[in-house]
Amino acid sequence: MDLKKTVAYSLIAAGVAGVLAFSSTKEVHASSGTVYMQEGNKMTGMWVHVEGGRSGWAYWRHKFGNQYEWRYDTQGKKWKADVGVNGTLQSWAINARGFNWTYRQGDNIPIWVNQGGHYGWRTVLPRS
Structure with missing residues (x-):
């Protein structure tokens, strides 16, 4: 068998293995939503605290305008989030801390910051 065929078959096998790994029946408890910045x-980062579970950095991306999408596997446990506003990933200018634990999924988190230095966030359930 020539090198091109060997490489091609190896890539196909790796792709099939990847699909099978991600299609397992293991239940995933991912929270996700949209952060709306003033x-x-x-948004420069998001840390998700999981009560009695594995906390960590949420995956997030700029959607458009003032909207940022995020997601994190909360392992089916209560969670809250700190959202970085301005600055860099390593050094947030403002840490908009979440104080309430929630089980809710698909939460929209409006962030507000005013010139007096007041900031924060609240969780709003999406329209049904």
Whole structure:
């Protein structure tokens, strides 16, 4: 068998293995939602605290305008999040801390920051 065929078959086998690994029946408890930033501010990170579970950095991306999508596997446990506003991933200018634990999925988190330095976030359930 020539090298091109060997490489091609190896890539196909790796792709099938990847699909099978991600299609397992293991239940995933991922929370996700949208962060809405006040105009003139940007999201620079999100740390998810999981009560009695594995905390860590959420995956997030800028969607458009002032909206940022995020997701994290909360392992089916209660969670809350800290959202970085402005600055860098390593050094947030503002840490908008979440204080309430929730089980809710698909939460929309509006962030507000004013010139007086007041900031925070609240969780709003999406419209049904």
